Amino acid sequence: xxxxxxxxxxxxxxxxxxxxxxxxxxxxxxxxxxxxxxxxxxxxxxxxxxxxxxxxxxxxxxxxxxxxxxxxxxxxxxxxxxxxxxxxxxxxxxxxxxxxxxxxxxxxxxxxxxxxxxxxxxxxxxxxxxxxxxxxxxxxxxxxxxxxxxxxxxxxxxxxxxxxxxxxxxxxxxxxxxxxxxxxxxxxxxxxxxxxxxxxxxxxxxxxxxxxxxxxxxxxxxxxxxxxxxxxxxxxxxxxxxxxxxxxxxxxxxxxxxxxxxxxxxxxxxxxxxxxxxxxxxxxxxxxxxxxxxxxxxx
Amino acid sequence: xxxxxxxxxxxxxxxxxxxxxxxxxxxxxxxxxxxxxxxxxxxxxxxxxxxxxxxxxxxxxxxxxxxxxxxxxxxxxxxxxxxxxxxxxxxxxxxxxxxxxxxxxxxxxxxxxxxxxxxxxxxxxxxxxxxxxxxxxxxxxxxxxxxxxxxxxxxxxxxxxxxxxxxxxxxxxxxxxxxxxxxxxxxxxxxxxxxxxxxxxxxxxxxxxxxxxxxxxxxxxxxxxxxxxxxxxxxxxxxxxxxxxxxxxxxxxxxxxxxxxxxxxxx
Numbered sequence: 001x002x003x004x005x006x007x008x009x010x011x012x013x014x015x016x017x018x019x020x021x022x023x024x025x026x027x028x029x030x031x032x033x034x035x036x037x038x039x040x041x042x043x044x045x046x047x048x049x050x051x052x053x054x055x056x057x058x059x060x061x062x063x064x065x066x067x068x069x070x071x072x073x074x075x076x077x078x079x080x081x082x083x084x085x086x087x088x089x090x091x092x093x094x095x096x097x098x099x100x101x102x103x104x105x106x107x108x109x110x111x112x113x114x115x116x117x118x119x120x121x122x123x124x125x126x127x128x129x130x131x132x133x134x135x136x137x138x139x140x141x142x143x144x145x146x147x148x149x150x151x152x153x154x155x156x157x158x159x160x161x162x163x164x165x166x167x168x169x170x171x172x173x174x175x176x177x178x179x180x181x182x183x184x185x186x187x188x189x190x191x192x193x194x195x196x197x198x199x200x201x202x203x204x205x206x207x208x209x210x211x212x213x214x215x216x217x218x219x220x221x222x223x224x225x226x227x228x229x230x231x232x233x234x235x236x237x238x239x240x241x242x243x244x245x246x247x248x249x250x251x252x253x254x255x256x257x258x259x260x261x262x263x264x265x266x267x268x269x270x271x272x273x274x275x276x277x278x279x280x281x282x283x284x285x286x287x288x289x290x291x292x293x294x295x296x297x298x299x
Numbered sequence: 300x301x302x303x304x305x306x307x308x309x310x311x312x313x314x315x316x317x318x319x320x321x322x323x324x325x326x327x328x329x330x331x332x333x334x335x336x337x338x339x340x341x342x343x344x345x346x347x348x349x350x351x352x353x354x355x356x357x358x359x360x361x362x363x364x365x366x367x368x369x370x371x372x373x374x375x376x377x378x379x380x381x382x383x384x385x386x387x388x389x390x391x392x393x394x395x396x397x398x399x400x401x402x403x404x405x406x407x408x409x410x411x412x413x414x415x416x417x418x419x420x421x422x423x424x425x426x427x428x429x430x431x432x433x434x435x436x437x438x439x440x441x442x443x444x445x446x447x448x449x450x451x452x453x454x455x456x457x458x459x460x461x462x463x464x465x466x467x468x469x470x471x472x473x474x475x476x477x478x479x480x481x482x483x484x485x486x487x488x489x490x491x492x493x494x495x496x497x498x499x500x501x502x503x504x505x506x507x508x509x510x511x512x513x514x515x516x517x518x519x520x521x522x523x524x525x526x527x528x529x530x531x532x533x534x535x536x537x538x539x540x541x542x543x544x545x546x547x548x549x550x551x552x553x554x555x556x557x558x559x560x561x562x563x564x565x566x
Binding site: 046050074083 | 305309312313316317384387388389390393396400562
């Protein structure tokens, strides 16, 4: 395990923000740390970076106790917390050079990360004049600078446009698959995490409500077959008579719990044979979103 | 030690384009230039004065303004600017998640602020001597070349530097804790005025109050005038009691500040 916490608890005054959290982040994973705003994600991340002092419980990173091996551990972590920390009076490149100075890294690596986040052309522009997305990308570049083994990113796609989001996602997937890094990424958007995470932890009100691989989560969510047809009510009745469970019927769609690909094919054939026009038939993951809401709201 | 040097260099790199850094350079230049212009325009009246008196008047005019009000205010500003660079950019969290010890990060910042005050005062010596000699050259009637005051000035400004360290520590800590400018500025201003009043009224224990130290450092200057040629008529006693108090306060507040930083949650 790259990150392993045990019974991590943190209070701000009388308010418990993190409740006996036990995170397990395996090596080489993209761990999606999901939760609504105010769930305790940033507090957890600050604890992982020793920015907040651990009050109860323990944190082990790379198999070592964080408190007693702080500098050694921090040397292998790149992080981006909340909005990126950037000196607005310096240019993008100067921001990176300053960090490179502190980490004793050469200018070649600075140019390299500028290229990775597509800021080479804006390198000499003052960071104060950067757009929100450019600042976010500079923040990611700062986190990548030391080529760390573990990346801790707090809502890294905030403020990015769709292209930027896809780029960050592809970059993270590449880092993990090709360079054997581990990524711990927080978000309040399930769709975001779903597309890249290998493991998921769901937190709300400081409590970990779910932890496991993305497949475990999908298995819990019971995907559905979404069928678009000209007469949904009749089609639903017909499917029911043929021993299919119809979960939901709307004016345009009907939903059947998904079991196998073969089942989808059978349904399609059945409806076509009876003369229903099937406009579309897809396996649908919307239920995961519902599951996420259920998990976080019922807690 | 490595972490300290890296952090110190980074402090310079970050601040070299800010008002905090340039104020330490421009203030002595501007002040010396102003006094230079004043002396230049009144040069006829001073043509009769001997060189030493001219130097004392020239440097005294600059020191008088600096010692009482300007130096404490400059320190308030430097203490603020060194810390506000992190408050503004929201970079405390990155500074304290670097693989560099918290003590190195904290002390590098503190000593960088101290370096700026030192730089400013060293420039005062340089510009005072430079402009004094320039006056002697452009107005040959003024006998600035007859006397060399650079040694005494260096000692005097060094004493002023030591006397300011107590204030620097306090202002540095205030600016570290408070994000806004008004709190450290307000406290610094009120304390400076109090310091001036205490010294002006010659309160018995004024030497215990750090904001009085720069004024005391200059006012307690023992001047015995013996006019033997070749013998230095002005001697500076650097280590007076307010200097010791200033150094003790600086050390105590510096150490206390470190423990506050350790305990403090990083926003």
